[in-house]
Amino acid sequence: MTTTSNVAAPPATPVPQHRSAARRRTPASMAGAAVKYTLVLLFLIIVLMPAYVLVVTSFKSGSEIGVSGQWDLPERWTTESWAKAWSALRPSFLRTIELAVPVALISSLLGAANGFVLSRWRFPGADVVFTLILFGMFIPYQAVMIPLRDIVTTIGLPPGIPTLIFVHSVYGIPICTLIFRNYYATTVPEDIVEASRVDGAGLLRTFRSVILPVSIPGFVVTIIWQFTSAWNDFLFAIFLSNTRNGPITIALNALAGAQSPDYAAAMAGALITSLPTLVVYILLGRWFIGGLMAGSVKS
Template identity: 60%
Template sequence: MSATTATVSGPKPDERLRLAPRPRERRFSGARTLRYALLLLFLVFVLTPVYVLVVTSFKGAGDASPDTAWALPSTWTLENWSAAWEALAPAIGRSFLMVVPAAIISSVLGSMNGFVLSRWRFPYANLVFTLILFGMFIPYQAVVIPLAQLLTVTLQVPTGIPSLIILHVVYGIPITTLIFRNYYESVPGELIEAARVDGAGMLRTYASVILPVSLPGFVVVLIWQFTSAWNDFLFAVFFASSQNGPVTLALNNFANGALLQNYGQSMAGALLASAPTLVVYIVLGKYFVGGMMSGSVKG
């Protein structure tokens, strides 16, 4: 009887271990809570300017001022968005005409360069790669005047979108070459050797073996080049005008003309000008991270 009673009373040793809180789990729970709190704090810090932009874009001319930047509109209106769209719509179309071919051409050229420099070794290949990378570190301000003389005077390239396409292609080649070279280093060498055994040359190997596995790399460089060309302002100032330039130049002129009369129009214009890049990152952001990670580990 006493043995049975002793067996029934009290939890078993395994149950006591299972019911007792573990210090390590408590420590991890506290660290996780702190991490989430910091992430929430950073999120609020980043989204605060976005809140001001969105709220002010719906305010009327008399309602938008620095003193009422945090307050909600007393009367919600879409007039600012209508005015901004009417002023910026042509420039947005020209920006698409500029960034799409510039991103595609520079990505293709960077892919070819990256393949040759990573898999088809030739004398002084590393020196050539280093010289290409130098283009990433040359400030735009240092070469903008020689570029203007070369494009507009020597080569007679029309100002506006044609000149900007050439500039963004040339300046995009170093970064696209670097990304693709690192990405192709992770492609198994057996695939290249098998193509060589089958008699494929460099172009056939690139077209039949490399391009089919290059989608993650192209996603990365296309997003990078799209946003870089879309947000450029310095080249637009020197090689275009408000009549034939991209949206960044048109937004600057629009904001300077409307800043004293209506802050809401400036905010609406800024949101319209940044909407394409925001959409690209929202839709393709996970592919961008995945493409960067796919070339970070060799094997």
């Protein structure tokens, strides 16, 4: 007769109770974190110091403005300087909106079209064409001011905002093309382009119906870039426009560069001038880095 004995299973190894979910911080790591945050705070203070002087001075009266009291808060807060600055900048502010918005849209659309063709249509000499387009990014603006003015005069564009829209749109094509070419080559799958070809869509139909709807990250980057470049431009504006028909940077220079400048109004004008670009970054900034990185790594 065979006897079967029951063998007891070995007891499970108990889990140590001294382990915690969060790792206990060592003195060295705490000291490193303290140094890191101290440096961040120091750099933040250094960056915000000019902004503090700018804001505080804009609310001071003329008698309070001086080198000795530039860090002091206003004894009497007033918005007279803001009203004066807005009165001087309002016409050029509206003209600059008419400049920056079309420039951002036109150069972004042209860059998207160029980037799609150069990334998906391998025609003979495509790399040479792309290199020549990128060459425009490395030409200093100062080197082409006089020839550019002659070209604009020959074309017959009226001085002011129409000329600046044309110039900024053309000069924005290289950077927009580079961004969109990298985005389409590394992020947009080839399968959706092939599927549209199978369905009978041509190049333009594919670009309009398939590519543009998935290009939002690229457009966020180029729109922020081009809007900021056009809004903050001074070199093109001083050569191709004047205070009567130019953008806000010309008007701000006239406001701050008078023989007896009103420093409070100039500070308020600088804040008014920087407000639209700040709003654009606040609204679209969280997609900006994502859009930049979308075309930087091949998936």
